[in-house]
Amino acid sequence: MAAPVYADEAQEVTRLLRAGQLDQAMSRADTFLASKPRDAQMRFLKGLILTEQSKTQDAVQVFLRLTEDYPELPEPYNNLAVLYAAQGQFDKARAALEMAIRTHPSYATAHENLGDVYSKLASQAYDKALQLDANNTTAQTKLALIRDLVGGGKTRPPATVAANNRPAATSPIQPAPAPAAPVSGPKPAIEPPKPQVVTDTAPNKSTPVAPAPAAASKVNDSEEIGSTVQSWAKAWSRQDTKSYLAFYGKDFDTPKGMSRSAWEQERRQRIEGKNKIEVQVEQLQIQQNGDKAVAKFRQNYKSDRLSTSSRKTLELQKSNGKWVIVEERSGN
CATH class of the missing domain: 3.10.450.50 (Nuclear Transport Factor 2; Chain: A,)
Structure with a gap:
């Protein structure tokens, strides 16, 4: 009977998070983690709550430890990169996103976020070039192109971390959300959390039959x-x-x-x-x-x-x- 209790608690913390009841969500998450300190799902949820509470450094530590304990999950790397980008630490954000992609090459959100981070790094480099040589027309053109690409030089708002229609910390990249709806069983609130790459199963043998329509x-x-x-x-x-x-x-x-x-x-x-x-x-x-x-x-x-x-x-x-x-x- 432990699994339903687990699922119910994770769903309740997710519901509180979506409703903006952050203190209540944190209280329940901490109570759960007191008995299951290595639970990936609840730890991820705690990272989302801390992010919504603008406790950036605490959230960084949560996601950082998740990457150490569960290096096969790409979402903690992605959300770690979001927090680094919000702090202007784009080199760290790039490294975290590259780890997410190395873990799961098909993780589309990480690829898009990495493109945004590279654009920001390029913008900083062209800004520096123009500081050293204000008449560098090539750098001026490239910088204008990048700023036009990302919307006049302004960072675009990220997807909501807790799917509650409230933006998280300002950054050009998108955090992994909590699930859109409760799920049954003890499943982490990471989408898409993938512990390992799955492979093919033994093929089924088909019995020869006469041609059909x-x-x-x-x-x-x-x-x-x-x-x-x-x-x-x-x-x-x-x-x-x-x-x-x-x-x-x-x-x-x-x-x-x-x-x-x-x-x-x-x-x-x-x-x-x-x-x-x-x-x-x-x-x-x-x-x-x-x-x-x-x-x-x-x-x-x-x-x-x-x-x-x-x-x-x-x-x-x-x-x-x-x-x-x-x-x-x-x-x-």
Whole structure:
């Protein structure tokens, strides 16, 4: 019965945060963390509360420690960068965003934020060039272009940290929000929190059948794709690494430019040896175009050390009569 209590408490803190009842939210978060000090979800929520309270240095410490304890989660790096940018520490913001992208190359918010940080750094450099040489027309032109790009030199407001329609600290980049709606189970309020890169599951064998109309064939393929995704999650939950890796095609686009062997070894290390792993696939949507398909869903991950919920996209291709994963992405 512990899981429902966990979920209810996280949802209540999120509700209080969205309602602007920051003191009450902080009180409940601190009470919860007194008994579960390493909980990633509640720690992230505490960082959001501190940010809303304009306690920037305290929020920095919360997100910084989260990056140390859970380096596989990109959202703490992103929100840390938001706070650094608000303080004008754009080099630190850049480094934090690069870590977020290194952790999850498909994290779109971090890529956009990094572009904004680079624009700010470039603006500062051109300003310095003009201080040294006011007649440098090239620097003047480039600076004008950058200021026009970011809106007349003014930093644009970030997305709301706690999704409550109130801007956080002034910065040119977007924080990761708390979830838009309560979720069931012990899941962190990070979107999209992803503890590890998922891989392909053992493909399903299809029984040869007589040719059918195209529409019926597409329905059957959609069912097979859905079955493949569910089987992939079950193999991960069983910690059956061999079956899990078998779901990935020969042309799978490994993250961070890793070799296939290095990536498989990393996956084994992250999957094997845990007391418990549970991976659930919810809200599965499939789009198919011939021998290619895209599966989008919410992935709920829970182990003995971490619980997360994130959006996941798998790109699949039919090869030798079975569907295999050729690319995967986390986030929006």
